[in-house]
Amino acid sequence: MRKAARWWSAVDADSTPALRHIGMEQARGVSRGVARTALPVMVLALTIGVFFANPTNSTLLWSLTAMQISIAIAAQFLMPFTRFSRVQYRSVAGCFKAFVIYTFCISLGWGLLFVTASHGSDTEQKMVLLATHVGVICVGGLTFAMIPRASLVYIFNLWLLAEVHIFSVSATKLVLLAALVTLFSMMLAQAYLQMAEAFVDRMKADMERREAERRMADAERQEIERSAAAALASRAQRERDRERAMAERQAAMVTLATRYEESVAALAEHLDEAITALAQATAHISDLNASARDKAQHVLDLATSTTDAVESVAHATGALNQSAAEIAAEADEQVAIGQAARAAGDNGLISLEALGEQTDTIGEIVRMIQDLASQTGLLSLNATIEAARAGEAGRGFVIVAHEVKQLAAQTHNAVARIDQIIEGTREKMGVADSAMRSVAETIAMMSTHGSHIADAVSGQRQTTFEISEAASRTASASQQVRMTADEVAKSAREADVLAEEIRAIMASLRARSEALRVTSNDFLASLRDDRYAA
Numbered sequence: 001m002r003k004a005a006r007w008w009s010a011v012d013a014d015s016t017p018a019l020r021h022i023g024m025e026q027a028r029g030v031s032r033g034v035a036r037t038a039l040p041v042m043v044l045a046l047t048i049g050v051f052f053a054n055p056t057n058s059t060l061l062w063s064l065t066a067m068q069i070s071i072a073i074a075a076q077f078l079m080p081f082t083r084f085s086r087v088q089y090r091s092v093a094g095c096f097k098a099f100v101i102y103t104f105c106i107s108l109g110w111g112l113l114f115v116t117a118s119h120g121s122d123t124e125q126k127m128v129l130l131a132t133h134v135g136v137i138c139v140g141g142l143t144f145a146m147i148p149r150a151s152l153v154y155i156f157n158l159w160l161l162a163e164v165h166i167f168s169v170s171a172t173k174l175v176l177l178a179a180l181v182t183l184f185s186m187m188l189a190q191a192y193l194q195m196a197e198a199f200v201d202r203m204k205a206d207m208e209r210r211e212a213e214r215r216m217a218d219a220e221r222q223e224i225e226r227s228a229a230a231a232l233a234s235r236a237q238r239e240r241d242r243e244r245a246m247a248e249r250q251a252a253m254v255t256l257a258t259r260y261e262e263s264v265a266a267l268a269e270h271l272d273e274a275i276t277a278l279a280q281a282t283a284h285i286s287d288l289n290a291s292a293r294d295k296a297q298h299v300l301d302l303a304t305s306t307t308d309a310v311e312s313v314a315h316a317t318g319a320l321n322q323s324a325a326e327i328a329a330e331a332d333e334q335v336a337i338g339q340a341a342r343a344a345g346d347n348g349l350i351s352l353e354a355l356g357e358q359t360d361t362i363g364e365i366v367r368m369i370q371d372l373a374s375q376t377g378l379l380s381l382n383a384t385i386e387a388a389r390a391g392e393a394g395r396g397f398v399i400v401a402h403e404v405k406q407l408a409a410q411t412h413n414a415v416a417r418i419d420q421i422i423e424g425t426r427e428k429m430g431v432a433d434s435a436m437r438s439v440a441e442t443i444a445m446m447s448t449h450g451s452h453i454a455d456a457v458s459g460q461r462q463t464t465f466e467i468s469e470a471a472s473r474t475a476s477a478s479q480q481v482r483m484t485a486d487e488v489a490k491s492a493r494e495a496d497v498l499a500e501e502i503r504a505i506m507a508s509l510r511a512r513s514e515a516l517r518v519t520s521n522d523f524l525a526s527l528r529d530d531r532y533a534a
Contacts, residue, residue, distance in 0.1 A: 023092030056120035111161025
């Protein structure tokens with residue numbers, strides 16, 4: 001009994017959420033029983049009033065019948081969890097108290113109704129009422145079994161009034177029946193208590209099972225959440241690693257591009273400076289060529305004049321006897337012309353030496369351009385390697401590096417052509433230098449011979465044969481001077497053609513250098529835009 005009392009005690013029922021849930025389920029079970037038995041209660045009470053009323057009990061019997069019907073109707077509006085309930089119950093204790101009060105009233109009404117109906121009835125009617133009385137104990141006790149206190153109150157009241165009912169029928173003959181009803185009521189109460197315990201134990205086990213399932217589900221959910229969080233964190237970490245690697249790779253590409261831009265800009269600047277210097281040297285060479293061509297023409301004119309003078313000397317020698325004074329004048333004119341030719345030849349040698357120095361300067365510039373082309377090729381190779389390491393992001397860099405490599409190759413070929421031109425110019429300059437020196441020596445010889453002629457004419461110490469011989473040698477030398485002057489003029493014209501070719505090559509190099517600069521700047525701008533967009 002004490003074990004069961006814990007489950008129907010109001011204090012225990014509201015002590016924990018689990019017990020409160022169990023208590024509410026007990027109240028709902030009893031409420032369903034009250035709803036099911038409401039109509040049978042009213043029908044049974046009305047039947048007893050109709051069939052067992054007699055002149056001695058009719059007033060009280062109908063009053064008790066009306067009371068039972070009123071209690072059954074009121075229960076539908078006042079008991080917890082009924083369909084038409086208008087009372088709010090906030091605790092299990094309140095529900096249990098309401099059902100205890102209801103069971104007390106309904107059981108007291110049934111007992112009084114059965115005892116009153118027996119008054120004035122015959123023996124057979126009394127036995128029917130007594131049997132009905134015991135049946136109501138069973139049915140009502142089962143209805144309130146889920147709340148042990150209400151069930152005990154109901155059974156106790158009906159048992160006590162059943163004993164009064166038995167003794168009112170026969171005080172001596174039904175003693176055994178009274179004892180049996182007492183034993184039956186006790187067993188019925190025990191059975192209902194055990195039923196309530198089983199219900200509570202079952203509810204408790206079910207709640208424990210649900211709680212275990214809930215804990216298991218919570219554990220599984222937490223595990224799933226932890227796994228999902230770990231997977232999300234891992235994915236986020238991988239994404240951060242990928243973004244960091246991409247940023248590092250992009251930064252490396254930008255750094256490489258910046259270094260490449262600086263190197264390309266420096267090389268382009270050096271190349272521009274070299275091209276400018278080469279243009280200046282070429283212009284100077286053109287000026288020197290023009291000067292050398294003019295001086296060679298002057299030498300040619302002087303050589304022609306010398307030839308004419310020598311021929312005149314030869315004619316004058318043949319007619320020596322006719323006019324010695326005329327021979328002397330012609331000899332003096334030859335000497336003057338020879339001195340002028342010698343001075344022009346010296347100036348031509350000076351121009352050729354200056355042209356040789358400028359050619360050497362151009363050679364140094366060409367070697368510098370060759371070094372720049374080699375550096376550009378190495379830079380292109382390094383850029384290609386770095387771009388290959390960068391993967392997909394360096395594909396555009398490979399294109400720029402390839403263009404730089406092509407520019408380096410073209411620069412190298414152009415420089416090689418310029419070097420060939422310079423070597424050819426040097427060879428021509430060597431020939432011109434040798435020719436001019438030969439011209440200078442010949443003119444010096446002509447001047448000497450002219451002096452000798454003048455001395456011979458003046459002193460008349462040489463024979464006419466020597467004069468003729470010297471005139472012949474002077475004519476040959478004059479012819480050689482004319483041929484040499486023609487060669488110098490031809491070399492100067494060829495140098496002008498080579499200078500024009502050098503200018504064309506320099507213009508092509510300048511255009512390609514500018515194209516390289518524009519392509520490199522566009523690629524770097526695109527690379528920086530991609531980085532900012534990322």
